[in-house]
Amino acid sequence: MANSNLPRRIIKETQRLLSEPAPGISASPSEDNMRYFNVMILGPTQSPYEGGVFKLELFLPEEYPMAAPKVRFLTKIYHPNIDKLGRICLDILKDKWSPALQIRTVLLSIQALLSAPNPDDPLSDNIAKHWKTNEAEAVETAKEWTRLYASGA
Amino acid sequence: MGNAGSSHAHRRRHAPHGGHPPPPVPHPPQPEMTGNRYVFAAATPYPPPYPNPNPPQYYPYSAYYPAPPVPLPAPFDHHHRGAAVPHMDPSLPHPNWGGPRYPCGPVPPPQTAFVEHQKAVTIRNDVNLKKETLRVEPDEDNPGYYLVAFTFDATVAGCITVIFFAKEGADCNLTSTKEDLGTVTVSFEKGLGQKFRQPAGTGINFSMFEESELLKMGDVGEVYPLAVKAEASSIGDNGSGSEKATQGAGINSQITQAIFEKKDEGEYHVRVVKQILWVNNMRYELQEIYGIGNSVDSDFDGNDPGKECVICLSEPRDTTVLPCRHMCMCSGCAKVLRFQTNRCPICRQPVERLLEIKVNNTGDENGNGNGSSVENES
Numbered sequence: 001m002a003n004s005n006l007p008r009r010i011i012k013e014t015q016r017l018l019s020e021p022a023p024g025i026s027a028s029p030s031e032d033n034m035r036y037f038n039v040m041i042l043g044p045t046q047s048p049y050e051g052g053v054f055k056l057e058l059f060l061p062e063e064y065p066m067a068a069p070k071v072r073f074l075t076k077i078y079h080p081n082i083d084k085l086g087r088i089c090l091d092i093l094k095d096k097w098s099p100a101l102q103i104r105t106v107l108l109s110i111q112a113l114l115s116a117p118n119p120d121d122p123l124s125d126n127i128a129k130h131w132k133t134n135e136a137e138a139v140e141t142a143k144e145w146t147r148l149y150a151s152g153a
Numbered sequence: 154m155g156n157a158g159s160s161h162a163h164r165r166r167h168a169p170h171g172g173h174p175p176p177p178v179p180h181p182p183q184p185e186m187t188g189n190r191y192v193f194a195a196a197t198p199y200p201p202p203y204p205n206p207n208p209p210q211y212y213p214y215s216a217y218y219p220a221p222p223v224p225l226p227a228p229f230d231h232h233h234r235g236a237a238v239p240h241m242d243p244s245l246p247h248p249n250w251g252g253p254r255y256p257c258g259p260v261p262p263p264q265t266a267f268v269e270h271q272k273a274v275t276i277r278n279d280v281n282l283k284k285e286t287l288r289v290e291p292d293e294d295n296p297g298y299y300l301v302a303f304t305f306d307a308t309v310a311g312c313i314t315v316i317f318f319a320k321e322g323a324d325c326n327l328t329s330t331k332e333d334l335g336t337v338t339v340s341f342e343k344g345l346g347q348k349f350r351q352p353a354g355t356g357i358n359f360s361m362f363e364e365s366e367l368l369k370m371g372d373v374g375e376v377y378p379l380a381v382k383a384e385a386s387s388i389g390d391n392g393s394g395s396e397k398a399t400q401g402a403g404i405n406s407q408i409t410q411a412i413f414e415k416k417d418e419g420e421y422h423v424r425v426v427k428q429i430l431w432v433n434n435m436r437y438e439l440q441e442i443y444g445i446g447n448s449v450d451s452d453f454d455g456n457d458p459g460k461e462c463v464i465c466l467s468e469p470r471d472t473t474v475l476p477c478r479h480m481c482m483c484s485g486c487a488k489v490l491r492f493q494t495n496r497c498p499i500c501r502q503p504v505e506r507l508l509e510i511k512v513n514n515t516g517d518e519n520g521n522g523n524g525s526s527v528e529n530e531s
Contacts, residue, residue: 005463008465008466008467009464009465009466009467012466012467065464066490066493066494069407096500098496098498098501099463099464099486099490099494099498100463100464100481100498100499146215149487
């Protein structure tokens, strides 16, 4: 299917992701669709997500790299910029995409987003509100969700 | 001596041809491309006046072309680079790579303006002052005086002139605006990596001048506290294009203009502001191209992230985006890109022109290898 005529760029990116993975990040292509990646991101230390293992899916559309990859959290996560469907509010996945970015840089950006939630630009209004009114409590909830849903089991 | 072009031109690129236009990529710079900075003396010949239908509003246009034979007070200076972020959006980028967010709203339609795609013409520079080596050293014989010193490469013999408070006149002639300060001219033989230091007693005593004069950037008046002119006495043994250059003004030269900077210890240091080439009666401004240092090394193996096109990750980079001067793409991907977006992949500034530069690595052993070929303009 989509594997025929896979652009060399995607092949190279895949090889490099497998041979030199970024710390705390793994991404491997699906066997039946080389444009679909199973991703795991470890919760960054000193964040409410520390200790969690977060699964994501990443898909490279036909236009890639002229268009951004599509990325979504599969693991439930309590984060003001991630909604309950796992969609991520991150500029480089939308209007700030550049073809110089890669799968690796996208995943590093998502990892950084976990370290720096931005409730001023929310995707989940409720969570953002929680974050802004009582950050300590919101962080506790995020930790709790990490234990409940992202414990790596 | 057209050399490089043909083999690349026919390769098939793998960049996808998307049926759907992607969202435009707005501006904020990314922390990318920290590779070597490399001064490349290639430039296009002065084009017919203003071929670009959309001259930039935030940059004087002449900066990207060699100025015409009549010297202009070239208004571009490197330090405005960061300020050249497009005018439409004053909200500036987060410096934080992972941090920036977008307001989750509709994405504006893409705009793909006409972008000119040119090939570089390589011009030859017989004498090159290595600008990072330019400095002042105390004159042991004359306490309080400082001497200008630097390292340079010369493929022909010639002479070097040091001028303080130099004003640039017609045909790149430099004159000192201080009558009591003589200019110093020293001749040299050809050779690479030569060390220059002006003769003792001809230096500058900083205490004799107002600090503001020493620190001042050459403005429209174009007086620089320090200028060094390196002239080639002849056009070189192989004499390409020398017939036209019989007049005095035809002597090829390189001018380095600098200001002094006062460091914390109170000592003055030299900072190069601009380098100008005067070749065959044309004035060119030298500008750095970001990323070229990675692409001119030979033995491109197609698998080094520092040398490859950022889009296909396969071909060597040979195309520079103007005006931002990011050399980041192969010509094939550049051609695809310009139908998709008008933003530089590296910094997201609008693309006005694409300049294809083939570096000739097969030059002779005398240090002339940095290109003597001329590509035809497309």
